[in-house]
Amino acid sequence: MKSTVELVLKAFVTASRPLVRLLIRRGATFPAVAEQLRQLFVEEAVAEIQARGMKPTSSAVSLLSGVHRKDLRARELKGPPQTTESATVTPAPLGLIGQVVGRWMSDPLYLDGSTPRILQRGIEPGAFDQLVQSVSTDVGPRAVLEEMLRLNVVRVDDDRIELDTRGWCRAGISQPCPKRWG
Secondary structure: OOOHHHHHHHHHHHHHHHHHHHHHHOOOOHHHHHHHHHHHHHHHHHHHHHHOOOOOOHHHHHHHHOOOHHHHOOOOOOOOOOOOOOOOOOOOOOOHHHHHHHHHHHOHHHEEOOEEOOEEOOOOOOOHHHHHHHHOOOOOHHHHHHHHHHOOOEEEEOOEEEEOOOOHHHHOOOOOOOOOOO
16 A cells, blocks of 8 residues: 555656656756755745744754755745745756857857857867867767757758857747758
8 A cells, every 4th residue: 555655746746747848848957947846845844844833943844845954055944935926046057058058159169259150060179069078978969969959049051050049940030940960
């Protein structure tokens, strides 16, 4: 017989599946979502402790939420938790795509003046593959390019890869973004 916690967790996973699908489609990464979930657990633990008429100490919050005390980091535990509408969202850590785009837009090797250059495939200095590998060797350049295409961050024309800095693809201003692999 399953425990109540196991049953609730199963329901949580079932209910979360469409939300996780949406997050993935919008480019959210697990570390960013995990940080938001951690914050939600802390806020709800504080609310539960306060509803019991107790002081929400870091030890009490840690025990109730399962978030380690060191992760609570000097957080002010007083007052009611913020509502979704008023909560301040902390910036999510940049995922791999964000890091690649950031390097492309800031590293002089990938710029033409202050504008990101159109890159070719390859590992030679200034090429797309070399850009990706300068950020991470854990994921191949082709997989990164496919994800960038899926997110409409780049446009590919034959072997030319252009960073979409104006939002042409996302705004639907131009023709649909080419999604070819050369």
